[in-house]
Amino acid sequence: MTVPAPSDKGEPVTDQTAPTGADDAIVCRDVHKWFGQLHVLRGIDLTVKTGEVVVIFGASGSGKSTFIRTINRLEEHQRGDIIVDGIELTNDIRNVAAVRSEIGMVFQSFNLFPHLTVLQNVTLAPVRVRRWPMSRAEEVGMKLLERVGIPEQAKKYPAQLSGGQQQRVAIARALAMQPKIMLFDEPTSALDPEMISEVLDVMQSLARDAGMTMICVTHEMGFARAVADRMVFFDEGVIVEEGPPSQIFETPKHERTKRFLSQILH
Amino acid sequence: MTAETLPPPRTVVGPYAWLRANLFSGPISSVLTIVIGLALAWVLLQVGTWALTEARWSVVTNNLRLFLIGQYPADQAWRIWVNLLILSVLGGLSAAAFGQATRTLAVTLSVIQLMLAGLMVLSPLGIVPAAAMLANAAIVWVAFVAARRIHVPSRALVIGWLLSLPATFLLLNGIEGTPFPSISTNVWGGLLLTVLLATVGILLSFPMGVLLALGRRSELPIIRGLSTGYIELIRGVPLVTILFMADLILPLFLPGEWRLDRVARAMGGITLFSAAYVAENVRGGLQAIPTGQVEAAHALGLNGVQTNLYIVLPQALRSVIPANVGLFISLLKDTTLVTIIGLLELLGIGRAVLAQSESFGAHLEVYAFIAGVFFVLCYAMSQASYRLERAMGVGTR
Secondary structure: OOOOOOOOOOOOOEOOOOOOOOOEEEEEEEEEEEEOOEEEEEEEEEEEEOOOEEEEEEOOOOOHHHHHHHHOOOOOOOEEEEEEOOEEOOOOHHHHHHHHHHEEEEOOOOOOOOOOOHHHHHHHHHHHOOOOOHHHHHHHHHHHHHHOOOHHHOOOOHHHOOHHHHHHHHHHHHHOOOOOEEEEEOOOOOOOHHHHHHHHHHHHHHHHHOOOEEEEEOOOHHHHHHHOOEEEEEEOOEEEEEEOHHHHHHOOOOHHHHHHHHHHOO | OOOOOOOOOOOOOOHHHHHHHHOOOOHHHHHHHHHHHHHHHHHHHHHHHHHHHHOOOHHHHHOHHHHHHEOOOHHHOHHHHHHHHHHHHHHHHHHHHOOHHHHHHHHHHHHHHHHHHHHHHHOOOOHHHHHHHHHHHHHHHHHHHHHHHOOOOHHHHHHHHHHHHHHHHHHHHOOOOOOOOOOOHHHEOHHHHHHHHHHHHHHHHHHHHHHHHHHHOOOOHHHHHHHHHHHHHHHOOOHHHHHHHHHHHHHHHOOOOOOOOHHHHHHHHHHHHHHHHHHHHHHHHHHOOOHHHHHHHHHOOOOHHHHHHHHHHHHHHHHOHHHHHHHHHHHHHHHHHHHHHOOOEHHHHHHHHHHOHHHOOOHHHHHHHHHHHHHHHHHHHHHHHHHHHHHOOOOOO
16 A cells, blocks of 8 residues: 655645644644653643744653653544644654654654765755755755755764764755754753854744744753743653743742742752 | 883884794794695695696686576577676666765776686677776776766666666566567576575565564564464575575465566575574674663654654664674575576586586596685675774774
8 A cells, every 4th residue: 555645735734633823833732652651741732823933841751751742643642632743643654744844853862874975865865755856955055054054064974973963964954954943952961062052043043033943952041041032841741831031030930840840940 | 200101012023023923933833833734735735736738628728608598599699798787887886875885896897807708708709798808997997987077966876777777687587579589587697696595585585684683573473473373484595495495385375477587586595594683683783782872763753653763773774784794604605505496506507517427537626616706796795894884984983
């Protein structure tokens, strides 16, 4: 049996029973997830508007990474609804493919393809998934590499680059699919301290200049304060508190939020 | 205070220093060097004296046609030389169009045909086939130089190589009622048969093994079960048994008019056997790919087939080149086992030659020659493997 891949113009399978607001990029309702007996997501409700930048923070093991991985179905949620750009994530492989083509993701450990050059990393998906001609993909790819500041590394292999450069390539690779939404899963946690800012700068310009809808799992509180529209605090698989950065930093309501912030802010 | 920049420590160079450091660094190593050196010299002297004065190499040269092509009719042997000509042209063109590894292939083709030419001059086969081999060896280089001047599209070369295998069989086998009479594979033998068995075994078992490895990791239980069952079953049975089964039992299951050729049955047995081992090698490579690679590919929107084709397999196959070449070298040597189902490959021909009364007492010469031929072939394969590893950057990226 062959399943036709959704084309750019093809109609995504929309879910009529779960209406969402016109400018809602991501709607999550009562999302649950278990790893075996372990209940890691225990009813997450979160709506992200188009153009909004949401920073998720919380202790390790609080479910924040698992949550953003459910949004492009690298993890499957077992209860509740996730609707991305009007497409509900179900077991229907067409919906999963349609959602993934809307979402770019950047990983903690970069996950660049080591056997391909930097430029090939960036052009692979547009050529193979979007069926662009190589010339167009390379043109767009070079523009993206310029945007993240490393066009001169295009012919090198990932292993020849520094961590910060690799992560910027990973951002360019995700942007090459022209996603509407970007997910960042602790993008600076694996970097040497002096390389963190070069990656955060790219993310900041993406949020400010391009108006990208972004969900970032990060502990870079300076970045959160400067860029986030909203901050979400995860603890033990639930959202304990959310609000604009000014409120979260200055008047956190919850005891657990206060304690966590005091642990990481000095 | 700033740290002083110092030049690196001086290293002593020169042959004298090398000898001192590596062979005569102390009294014990000096004694060992002298004793082992004398022993080696004595062995070399004995072997050299035998090879140059006592050995009757005429048993090899007189039977050279048997060693090379078995009982393939002498008046049709030109088909083999023409076949080698086609491969030489393809090899030369590919060496220019593709990278390092194909260059080794071309050099091997040229050198082996040069060696054959040298042997043929000394044998009763005469000057014509020797000249043909010499010409082929040169044509490899002519094609190489020509392809650097005139661009040959690599797609044409790939198609050429794909067609070369069926073309070889068509040419060697012939068609009844044409100027190329059909020649039964029963008379194919010697080096020709050894190389054909090994080449077909390698070319067919590799893709089959890759599919089995992917099948064994499949999420579909039936495919996984069948693949695992096949691999474990085949690995639990000796190759000799599989060859017997392919030769004796297979015809019982096939309809009567389906008379599968004996050589084809041997090729089938070798392929089925080797595929299970390739599969386990490849599975090792697949397991070494971090899950992050697959996740990144999925996150970019690649589907399962694309992820395997562009991300997982290129990395996995590259990392198992050394293991697979090792396997294919054993496969080449294991082709000698087809003697037991009555096929006379190189070693089998050697036994047949030794059974002739005029070859009496020439065991050493015959087996030394056969060992030399196998060494040349295996060495070429391992060199090609090193080149392939380097060209693909194994261990560096």
